[in-house]
Amino acid sequence: MAILLKFFVAGLVRYWLIHLDYWQTIANRVEIATPLNSWKRLVEGVYLYDRNINPYDGDSFHESPIMLVFFHYLMKKVPYLLPLIFTVLDLLTAYLLYKTSKSFIRIFKESQEKHVSETADESKSMLLNDTQLDAASEYVLSVYLFNPYSVLNCAGMTTTVVQNLLVATSLWGASNGQRMLACVFVALATHQALYPVLLIVPIAILLADVNKGCNKCSYIRTLLVFVLCWGFLIYISAFIMDGSYQYVYNTYGFILTVPDLKPNIGLFWYFFTEMFEHFRLLFVCAFQINALALYVVPLTLRFKKEPVLLATVLIALSTIFRSYPCIGDVGFYLALLPMWKHLFTFMQQKFIVGCAFIITSALGPTVWHLWIYSGSANANFFFGVTLSFATAQIFLITDLLFAYIKREFTLKHGSSRQVDGKPAKLVLR
């Protein structure tokens, strides 16, 4: 009952925000709408497509052709239902995350029972009981439904709403061992925004864990299904655009080469505004590798026992380092964090990170207004805010990982911090 009420209230808030007079302002906010996901560009793309002008001819549209056809159909047939559709899609995302966290708790319990023998006696009390675990999924749901980031993202009617739904579905599919579902949706998400390609790693591990049996066969099967799905989507998209692969330059090419330097909450815009032309390619490659490839292998090797944590961290890192991030992405991975509620006690920078989130969220729009409308600040102000926002997110993620290994250590060796009766401290070696 309480869950239904939450859904009802959250849906109402979203629906009300879309119908507000300030809707245009929300939909145009630089923190919410990027060139990649903004509602305005979607409308423009559909408008051009409707008039038989190839939207990929110019620079105004960067969604995949599948999204183009989908929204073209919606805007032609049921334009009045669009606010409702967006609200429902976002609520569905919340529901799927809720279900995912339920499944995750099931997996977590199983692994906890399996490893109970390795746990130190004095740490037995730290093992989680059912009530503690069940509360986590409630928190996941609440955070996604009422986090201002996700609420505003939905109110801005960005395509990140769809993106979040696709990722949530694939996570849910993976945690329930449904390979086809997980792969199709992660392929759809990848086709839309490229960065979710990272998720195939945790999903493959998760599927192998849940489905038991031959691990390697499972990995290969998952990878194969994903590649086939993705390839099929690329082909279908070209088929929609009359066999032309021109759209690839406007979707993947646009994400990878960062030609539009409109400010957003990420690190790319000012960095590549101020970049020396000579080094642009080098740094574009460096930053994209950082976002796409750098952390996958080491983190996978380190956390292969915890695929859900791996997924959370990879989603978060790709959000921080992607070329056109928006607060919708941030809201999504923040909703996954309550699954790790039990780690919060081991985190050291909760307060700093919390303060930084609040302060930057308030300061960002302020300095943006000062720069763009009042002309009394300059780009550096906004850059400073986005920089601290990124730093806060990085602290949050690294702190979470440290907390995880600290808990792991404590479970194994007990909570006493003593070596041979002498006081000792935890250090990395």
Place this chain on the structure above:
Amino acid sequence: MTCLLLKFMVIITTVSNVLGDDFKEEIFIKPLPPTHLYSYFQFVTLVNSEKSFAHSHLSPRSLGEIISRFQVDELHLTLTEGQWRHKQWGYPVIDAAPGAELYAWFSQEVTDIDDQWRKLSATLSGLFCASLNFIDNFNTVTPQMALWPTGPVKGNTNVTSLLRYASLPREIVCTENLTPWKKLLPCESSRGFSALLNSRMIHNTNYHSIGVHVRNVCASKDCTETLLEIKQTVALVYDYKIINSYDWSFRKLFGQGLPGACPLSSASTIYVDITSNDTQPFKLTPPPDRIVLSQRGGSDTKLAVYDIKADGQMVNIGVKQDTKEKLQLTVPPPLHFNRYVLGYGKEFGGIVTDLVNNYWTAIDVVLLENAPWWLPIQLSSLRINGEAESKLVKSMFYSPGRSRQKPYHLELLIKLPPRSTTTITIDFEFVFLKWQEYPPDANHGFYIGSALISANLPTAKNYTSIPINGITYDSVINASKPWYPAVFRTNGAMVSLPTPDFSMPYNVICLACTVVALAFGPLHNICTKELVLKPVGTPVSLTQKLLNLFKRKKD
């Protein structure tokens, strides 16, 4: 001495007849009551269409070579400072966009037109000392409806694909452009009408535009052969306030009298529009050789004509106003327009074009909006009189722009209802450029080029252009046609793009990389190291700490 000179001239004339080159110079002066005066110079050279230009006689060889080298069929180049005010001044003989404007039709044999176009603009840039070398694909459009060649075209040619159009609204026109322009004339600036073009005086005007227009014209009625017409024009608009008097004369306008015609010209004629004499009486001195009444498209024009001879006699044509107190009501032309930028802040804006049709019938116009790539317009925001789907639009062409590659190009064929104002609005978004893409003085703002308006006017009211098949100015006399084609340029506009801090590149690179390193460091630690308990020793004294610094690390 005079005898010898005459003989010499006779020889020149015969030679010119043999080669078929023909040079004519003309001035058309029209008062634009109450406060301005329009003077239009045109120097026409007709060249027998031998495309090689190995020998050139009266035609400028430098320009001829460019035309033949790049296989240009028709070329229009104007360099303009100031803004023609169509509403107050009526229509000029040839309209021009503020800054530099270049458009050309290439010959059908050209395979890579874009490449040829870049080469042409770069070469012309050298010839006229103008920054035409900034013309590239990212500011070039191919107008689909707005521009048509003025010369004869072979029946089955797709002329649109051979056309390229670019304008550089930021270009500043000055003496350095006028001097090479004058050098193309057979008499340069020593004799003839071009002697009046004294840069000290003409850059002192409200509006000045120099142009070169090259096209083919029919040599005979059946048009089996063509001649190449090279027309050099200058349009000047003087403000009576600047010349300090309502009485004008050549000496006041140009700083000197006219030292006779160019000896190489076959005709040197001055036309003064004295239609306004009826309402605002003035007296011409010296009296004209003849007065011609032209009835064209429902408007009567009286032209005073002077035939100038190359006798070296100083001519100083002037006007003395009878009364100055009379108030004059200017009748706006049948079609006029205004363009401005909407919005505040540096995030979103809009361009508005108002088109006013004063006439009692509908007028079909083609509006060409040519937004640079850094001003992305959104077609979905196009509103005509506030409506998204307007019945006034008969046809539309849109080619979306791409950053750093091609501009946004919108063409609308609109039927303007009689006696109406049509407002066309389109939204744009401000673009954030790379720091090195900003021009010097980035906060000065960015110029948006003029929109092109191409119309077939049903009336010749305020219309002064030469008919399409005419060469010299006398072809306007009694040249009534069913409609009068005209291409106008609206006023340009300016936007101020948001700028980064230009002094920051190193800092930004360092700071952003630091944040990336903030993630890399801990993640590297987490992935490669393991947690261990390490005994905490007793607190060390300061001396011990200092000693430890020099000790080699054991573990």
